Amino acid sequence: MRRPRRTSPCATTISSFTLRSPRHRSRRMVVRQRRRVVVGAVRGAALLALWGPVQAQQPLSELFRKVSPSVVLVRTLERSVTADPQAGLTTIPGLGSGVLISADGKVMTAAHVVQTADRVAVQFLDGKLYPAHVVASSTRADVALLQLDRTPIALSPARLGDSDKLDVGDQIVVIGAPYGLGHSLTVGHVSGRLAMGGVVSGGPMEMLQTDASINMGNSGGPMFNMDGEVVGIVSRILTQSGGFEGVGFAVSAKVAQRVLLTAKAFWTGVDGVLLQDTLAQIFNLPQPAGFLVQQVATGSPAALLGIRAGTWPAKIGTEQLLLGGDIVLAVGGIAITPNGASLDQIQSHLSQLRPGDSITVNALRGGKVVRLSIAKPR
CATH class of the missing domain: 2.40.10.10 (Trypsin-like serine proteases)
Known part of the structure; x- marks a missing residue:
């Protein structure tokens, strides 16, 4: 059995109250609300002073229209080993993105997009393609700089x-x-x-x-x-x-x-795998670490040196490798060391060389150490 509903005195008397419009508010209520408004305004002013002026951000659509002309597609062609090594090399297309940073046609992109590319082209918003070449690259930082071989009439660098x-x-x-x-x-x-x-x-x-x-x-x-x-x-x-x-x-x-x-990081045009520990023993290296070459870009300094890329796909443990290529042991007299500790030193050495200076590489090829040398290209 449900108990009879109990009501508070307020509930019993509320029906006797007359509902009034806002203009019938008492003077005391108006004064209290004015005080609240004043206090709120003071607090708001204090917060604005603390936070500083609010910066109005441009709408995303406006931002996109502003910067989009500087964004480019980076299209590449590079040779790769087929699943059947006896079939030889095949040319595969690659695609990445980039951004124009100067009016003379310099484009920043990722190193892994262009490091071993045989050909590079940059596509602008209007769909037109312009040939380009790599002028600086660091695989450790994964950034590269391209230079357009010819530039459009109007450029909008970011x-x-x-x-x-x-x-x-x-x-x-x-x-x-x-x-x-x-x-x-x-x-x-x-x-x-x-x-x-x-x-x-x-x-x-x-x-x-x-x-x-x-x-x-x-x-x-x-x-x-x-x-x-x-x-x-x-x-x-x-x-x-x-x-x-x-x-x-x-x-x-x-x-x-x-x-x-x-620093203008020197582009070598070579990509590879660091061999150390067990892999260094498997490949019978004469030192604790080496750099197994996987790919070499056509016309790159590595190609001019005569460095050989891998040609035979193989899996050693969990590593997918291309075998048959050179194993770089030292560059400019600086030995490859475990964990890539010397790679930045080698990069700095190559970047500081002037055009015409000698680039030297010691590599393990067919079980013998060979010495390769060229003059640094202009």
Whole structure:
């Protein structure tokens, strides 16, 4: 049996009250509300003084229109070994992204997009292709600099920003060509700043972590701040599925500028695998570590030196390798050391050589150490 409903005195008397319009409010109520307004305004002014003036950000659509002409597709052709080694080499196309940074036709991209490319072309927003060549590259930092062989009449280079001013939580945009879909924009935030350890071009290596969507084809594309300045060059993703899972990385603009514009990292045109520990023993190296050459770009300094690339696919443990290529032991008298500790020293040595200076390489070939030498190209 339900108990009879109990009511409070307020409930029993509320029906006798007369509802009034706001103009019938008592003087005491009006005074209290005025005081609340004054106090709220004072508090709001204090917060504005604490936070500083609010900066109005340009809409994403306006930002995209502003910077999109500086974003390019980077198309490459390079030779690769087929599944059947006896079939020889085949030419495969590659695709990445990049950003124009100067009016004379310099383009930043990722090193892994162009490091061993035989031919490179840059495609602008209007769809036109322009041939280009690599002028600087660092595989350790994963950034490269291209120079257009001929430039369009009108260019709209992007500005390089100060990546040190970025804070975790700041909004950024990434523009590139995921799966070949040119000039696609994704939006996200700086999720973290990662000191990767080691040194590149005399300074620390740093990556910017982001949740902005990054997929195949985005590599080398620009990360912009909300002022339309380049603050990073897209490098890689962390994934278990093979697709984007919310963890992407870009090389900070500070590192890219130091490596490519200040140090002018020497492009070798070679890619390979560091052999150390068990692999060094398997290959019977005469020293603790060496660099097994996998690919060599046509016309590159490595090709002019006569360095040989691998030709036979093989799997050793968990490593997929191309065998049959040279194993570099030393460059300019600087030995390859475990964990790549000497690689930055070798890069600096090559970058500081003047055109005409001698480049020397000691390599293990067919069980014998050979010495290769050329004059540094102009």
